[in-house]
Amino acid sequence: MKTALADLFAQLPEPGTLALLVGAIALAGAVRGFSGFGAAMIFMPVASTVIDPAAAAAGFLLLDTLVTLPLLAGAVRRCDWSTVLPACIGAMIMVPLGAAILARADTLALRWSLSVIVLAALALLVFGYRYTRAPGRLASVAVGAFAGLLSGVSQVSAPPVVVFWAAGPKPPSVIRANLIAFFAVVGVSVFVAFLYNGFYSRAVIALFLVLAPVYGLAIYGGARGFGTASPQAYRPVAYGIILFSAISSLPLLDPWLR
Numbered sequence: 001m002k003t004a005l006a007d008l009f010a011q012l013p014e015p016g017t018l019a020l021l022v023g024a025i026a027l028a029g030a031v032r033g034f035s036g037f038g039a040a041m042i043f044m045p046v047a048s049t050v051i052d053p054a055a056a057a058a059g060f061l062l063l064d065t066l067v068t069l070p071l072l073a074g075a076v077r078r079c080d081w082s083t084v085l086p087a088c089i090g091a092m093i094m095v096p097l098g099a100a101i102l103a104r105a106d107t108l109a110l111r112w113s114l115s116v117i118v119l120a121a122l123a124l125l126v127f128g129y130r131y132t133r134a135p136g137r138l139a140s141v142a143v144g145a146f147a148g149l150l151s152g153v154s155q156v157s158a159p160p161v162v163v164f165w166a167a168g169p170k171p172p173s174v175i176r177a178n179l180i181a182f183f184a185v186v187g188v189s190v191f192v193a194f195l196y197n198g199f200y201s202r203a204v205i206a207l208f209l210v211l212a213p214v215y216g217l218a219i220y221g222g223a224r225g226f227g228t229a230s231p232q233a234y235r236p237v238a239y240g241i242i243l244f245s246a247i248s249s250l251p252l253l254d255p256w257l258r
Helices: 002-009 015-035 039-050 053-067 069-078 081-104 107-126 137-154 158-166 172-196 202-228 231-249 251-257
Strands: none
Touching: 002 202, 015 039, 015 053, 015 202, 015 231, 039 053, 039 107, 039 137, 039 158, 039 231, 053 069, 053 081, 053 172, 053 202, 069 172, 081 137, 081 158, 081 172, 107 137, 107 158, 107 231, 107 251, 137 158, 137 172, 158 172, 172 231
């Protein structure tokens, strides 16, 4: 048993890299607990530059699916299923394509594409894109499909659905619940796609075992923060998360940030 564990943990990255990943997942967990999204937008840009992007995405998916289960109970009761369910259907259709792209595409090209997408999403929010009517099923499916494609490619699926739901009339508690429910449902299909593409190595399992306790504690702290924060604080925090993700993902800034 001890030998098996020693062999497993021997797959971990060197200590400096592991410390960087622990810090990134702690910040990501606090943000996820508070906002209902954003963990991948913080963790993945960091992780994908120091370990294999496919391993980073697979490890993060395990973390986010299993560790966030306590958040799901409240979200299931509070979310708007009339838009969440169609978005989930659209996402699950497109996730396999995204995972196939991740298995074959150039890493630098993926990072540039993600940065442009995230910045475009932020611009829509900051410049006042809003709607007042309940979103139709077709629009929900289309947004979910785009998010599913991004999820398969990078685990950064939040920008399309955050823009879509934050631009609507629902209060922050419902937006947050929508996001938590959406990521939980879509995570199942992403797991299957990643498994099919062979992303779950011993190194991924070892990374999960080390990062899971840190992520869980950080999510708990973030969720407590949401419970005490004013509703007016939610959208500015969401915008800040998206901006951080966009800046940290830019390959142009690698000489200063990496």
